[in-house]
Amino acid sequence: MVGNRSRRTEIDEREFHAWLARTFPSGHGGLLPLGDDAAALRPPPGRVAVLTTDALVEGTHFLRRSPPARVGAAAAAVNLSDLAAKGATPAALLFALVIPPGTPRAWAEAVSRGGERLAARYRAHLVGGDTKPGPVRAVVGLALGWGRPNRLAPRSGARAGDLLATTGVVGRGGLAAAHLRAKGRPARHVLCELLDVRPRLVEGRALARWATAMLDTSDGVADACRLLAQASGVHVVVEERRLPLAPGLAALARTPADRRALAFFGGDYELLLALRPRDFPRAERAVRARGGRLTRIGRIEAGRGAWLESNGRTIPMPPAGWQPFERTSGRSR
């Protein structure tokens, strides 16, 4: 994992590695000390490796003044959310940090601590880190989990006759972004809220048993429906009245269009899945037994595309867009 060093950043990669190795004791399932060329993990019997990468970039997903521990936690969480969507159990997290000259080492340390703390909540650990010089800060996360080979719930698995369901509530990301826009300049607690992603790992593992297709709603329910429709070659219908809107969302929206813009804005990181109608009651109970929530929000039919059923009319799914800082500033602060 050691790459090309630069003198242009105040964080020396070697010192950072040494700090990582001191701070995060190995033996968390890793077979090599942290800071080696690679991390090594033993697969549990009968499981398959599930692998994902997702990055948070300064100016797009966080600001320079965002609390770095929260940025690290969010970078870990968005990767674990992808593992959740495949019903996998997380095992290991790696961070590749892109760091501009003059960045204090405390930033990289706090990002790493935040990532480790979040991962540890789900019994996964930071097993590797890397730094590169670059013009803005970025945290590229990489997560390895272990899944069951026949329960990976591929996006392409939805079939006509399935129900459509979601965990949690819809529009949490949109609501946070609305607060941010209302203030002109994002307040610290709003930034924290935007970065507060809770990966649905417990729910994902339970649901993989029944899900014919599953994915996370990182870009919102509408967008996830489009992806599901495309990958499975089906017609996805969301019944608007069934949507479990985030508390406070309905009160904030003056028109149905407002409500949709908030609901479908993105950044929810819930799980969207298709499943057989006969399996829904058991799936719902299983999620509820684990402290979660599963709501039927629509259905899968033969055909193509993603659609919204609202007051008896079926309209094309409205667009979604997750760009929290675009409207407040073109530059990172």
Next chain:
Amino acid sequence: MVGNRSRRTEIDEREFHAWLARTFPSGHGGLLPLGDDAAALRPPPGRVAVLTTDALVEGTHFLRRSPPARVGAAAAAVNLSDLAAKGATPAALLFALVIPPGTPRAWAEAVSRGGERLAARYRAHLVGGDTKPGPVRAVVGLALGWGRPNRLAPRSGARAGDLLATTGVVGRGGLAAAHLRAKGRPARHVLCELLDVRPRLVEGRALARWATAMLDTSDGVADACRLLAQASGVHVVVEERRLPLAPGLAALARTPADRRALAFFGGDYELLLALRPRDFPRAERAVRARGGRLTRIGRIEAGRGAWLESNGRTIPMPPAGWQPFERTSGRSR
């Protein structure tokens, strides 16, 4: 793997995913179609997952006009080089691309093709891709391989009495960088040469049997010796006269200091290893039988630090620095 979309880049992540899925047929060992939330791979019996990440950033490791297929190949190769150092067999490659607004889609496609082509040479394949907006281009690679649990050659495994050996030649990166500096502005063929990393996977697999510790020389032999000395808590001595210098290097260097600067510059991506003296002849034959080269370059003693033995004197290992574009320009071109 699907993250937060941006309208600010001309590459739409969804279109890029669709292109990836069309271009790189699944079934290359992957259990999920390319473009799903994660990639899934089945571990071979008795093997452990070996995981690494390494990034190439525009302005540091390549220029805007660097041939993108070469950039992709290099991004794949530097990650596979880390797997080689752990004796692992590569299985899967993922790319997270950071892309500034206005970047032509052809760039991302060529990077991906270049990465896949290089990985395929070693029977690994591109199984996932992701794009994020950002101010400069960057290719974050992530590689998964399968290793043998008791043959991971941790950096911490070198012991007093071991020999020190390297594959290939020393100073190939320094030589390429010298050509680059001589021209003021790097010529296309020199950029290609700098990006021409050949991961020593065949050698790594063979050597893992005997190596007590192994790492790649991404930042040069001197730097790798320092890392080895630190991780193993030993005294590493390089015997300068034994160094297998890259052809043409000696002719270019006017002084011993010049020669060292070139030799230890970095970007070699060979394997440096410690092994028992009695194992060296067999290890050397095994590498030669596979078309490679293994040279004894020093020894491991009790003590601390990395040292150079030159004309009967023992001096501290000179510094190394791999920063090919720093001296020609502060900005990327």
